[in-house]
Amino acid sequence: MLTGKQKRFLRSQAHHLDPVFQIGKGGTNEHLFRHIEEAIEKRELMKISILSNNLDDKKEVAAELAERTGSELVQILGNTITLYKESRDNKQIELPRK
Helix, strand or coil, X not given: CXXXXXXXXXXXXXXXXXXXXXXXXXXXXXXXXXXXXXXXXXXCXXXXXXXXXXXXXXXXXXXXXXXXXXXEEEEEECCEEEEECCCXXXXXXXXXXX
């Protein structure tokens, strides 16, 4: 679980990032989860955009993405979800102490 201080730090780090994946009207699937897991292992912090033609609740989509990929939900801002997962091999982000 991330603390408020750590989430603020991650939000500041993610500010300049562009979304890596887009979720459209097809919604989420196993293929998408696998790709996000692979990408987040390399990046640690990423944004995912929910397109306007997706009718699912964005909070539910964000919670499902975080749970299925083993990552932490940092923020939902508009239609953009920010996720964080500490990398085992490519650690780049040093979180503030709790």
